[in-house]
Amino acid sequence: MHTILLCGGSGQRLWPLSGRIRSKMFLQLLPAPDGSTESMIGRVCRQLHQAELDESVLFVTHQDQMAITRRYTGNQYPVIGEPQKRGTFTAAALGVLHLYSTGKANPEDIICVAPADMFADEDFFRTFHQFTDILASSQSELVMLGTKPTYPSDQYGYIVPEQGSTDAYAPVISFEEKPAVAKARKLMQKHALWNCGVFAFPLSFMLSHLEKVGLPTGLAAFMDQYSGLPVRSFDKEVAERTAKAVVMRHEGTWCDLGSWDSLTAQLPSPVTGAGGIRGDCRDTHIINELGIPLHVIGVPGIVAIGSPEGILIAAKKEANAIKDVLQETSDEPRFGETGWGSFTVLDHTASGTGLVLTILLSVLPEHVMPEMSSEHSSKTWMIVSGCGEVTVNGLASEASAGAIFTMARGDRHAIRAVSAMKLIEVRIGEAGDDGRVYGS
Template identity: 35%
Template sequence: MKLILLSGGSGKRLWPLSNDQRSKQFIKLLQNGSEYESMVQRVWRQIESINLHDDTFIATSSNQEAILKKQLEIGDNQIIVEPSKRDTFAAIALASSYLYSKLGVSKDEVVIISPVDPYVTETFFSAFLKLEQLLLESDFTIGLIGIEPTLPSEKYGYIVPLKENSCEISEFVEKPNKDYAKKLIDKGAMWNAGVFAFKISTILNILVEKNITVDYDELLLNYEQLPKNSFDYEVVEKQENIGYLKYSEYWKDLGTWNTLTDEMSVNKVGNMIEMIDSPNTHVLNELDIPVAVLDIPNAVVSVSSDGILVSSKEESPRVKEIPKTFFQKKAYSEELWGTKKQLTFTDDIEVILYEMENEKELEITMCENSKLLKLSGTGHIFYNDSNKIIDEQLVVGSNNKKVLVQSVSKFKFLIIVEK
């Protein structure tokens, strides 16, 4: 069995801490002992605990590759990078082709697809082994995991069992409206947990039927030919021979501020936070500025370089209604070498703070209007065409000349660009 985790997201649901590079699965807000971990780190730790990590791969976009490598101890050959974002069918097709044509995995191998960030216990991933057996011992072409619904929701697909205590499905409905979802629940329907199981041959056959190559390298070159559609709509709704397993233990989608804060063990994360008479309110502050909250109960206050959100918890899922321009300025990003944070948003000057970790390298192009100002830590700066270290505290750019920055210890500096 091979496990493929899908890592994507536009970074809107947990704005302003999340953006399209640091989506919700990468935000470190869940406590693990004395430290904080992200959702993806939690899931990877659980997968390691049941020894599935060597057979686990992550399908993601290029802008999330660096942060994945930074947060997880994962090999380069376990990350499958999509050339562009084309929804889950394309991502799953590319990953299946990678396993088959690059790694030589058998067509008869069972592949399990899962979101990269379910909030579950280890038993959820152990259930994948049972799902594999269901496919191997039956004629089902697709296997799913069903979750007992707590309310009619438009966020999930619905699995309608053929009959009680049966593994067969009579109907699969992807994201119905609330009224229809209620009718489905009355018929015994369950939420689809976002998990799909199939033999590699199933996906390869679908690609062949669509006259799309199954060779990984060719598929990369012709990626735009793949339908831009979810796997649920493109495959699952069209299949007739689908089985499922019911999962009855703890499962939760931490996709909004109200669901995430429910699972946080503290209500203040960050520096210089003061709350007075604000029960059940959470404050998360990534900046070095004071944040005070007075008499605001049941709220979330989130502060980052990308913006500030103040919302009641009940209405926090409406963050997607914020104007699109708010999401377009990605002021914070995590890279293999450290972090980058934009400090200004004016038309005449741009100031970006770079914080490099120990013994890292970074190449920067310096235009005529740019300056590099060293702040703290130990690092060396060279022009790319010279081995001579630049000793000056302030380095002035010229003619788009490239400089190489090497950190010895944690090295902090500014890039200032006058427009």
């Protein structure tokens, strides 16, 4: 069996910690077995290894997040990138066609598609081993995983299983993606299960579905059409339309950490970062990435979140409204993580037709910021801490605290860190020389 893990989402619900550059799956907040913290994607990788499922894993992400995905998965798995975000169905199809075209999978092989940011117990992943046998014994085309709903939510898909089955699975009567709350309540009365976002099927099933909807089954042709494809979810495109499907029921832990309410419920402490809570602050959480303290006094049931991207103070039950706020703005990211480290925009000053950006760069030890050139701006780097090597136009120089390097427009430049490095970059360019500060 081949496991395709999808890394998608816009990160709006967990702003300001997540966003277009750093998705929620990379947030290093969850308690790890050794007492430290781990990211959602790191937790899933650890659990896949424990369940002996990591022999054939493929990550599909947006091309801008390929490097950071490799970093957070320890460079242990292949990662491919979408040129544009086109939904979970399109991403899953890309993963399948990659495996098929490279000869890593055959039409009769079983494919498991799952989100890379799910939160579940170890038994959840061990059930994956049953998919192949269940597809064979049930003669179905699709296996889903479901769990008992805890409340009528409009944020999940609902699977209605046939009642009375004594097998490890049940035929699916119907599937409905994100119904209104009133409809969700009625579905729960029919013993519907929340869809966990995990699907297993023969590779040939995906090839057949692509042909039915008029899409190519060759990888090159599929990629040629990618930018013009509509956004399609796997749930609506496949799960709702497949007549021969079965569902397995997971009785243990599973939840989607896509809201502040659900995420903070998994944190080991109400305060992460500088700051504190006093007075009646029941069910209040602080997560602060800023270098200044954040305190909450006598306000229960809120989240207080600080990051270089912004500050959010919200009642937990109302925090999802931030998505509407963000859709009304188009600010460029002020913070981002990359394959080599991270960047924080400290200042953004426009003067006439010019622009001055001041940026803090953090480069991880033994990592390299790839060679680049700035055609529309000049740069100055001042090393604040750590040591390494700066290369300008092919000439390498040692770099340690206090060293200054200046690059004119068009100069090729790169940095290799020996120890963890921090440096201040002052970039002087044209007013339109934006703000994609650094890519992946």
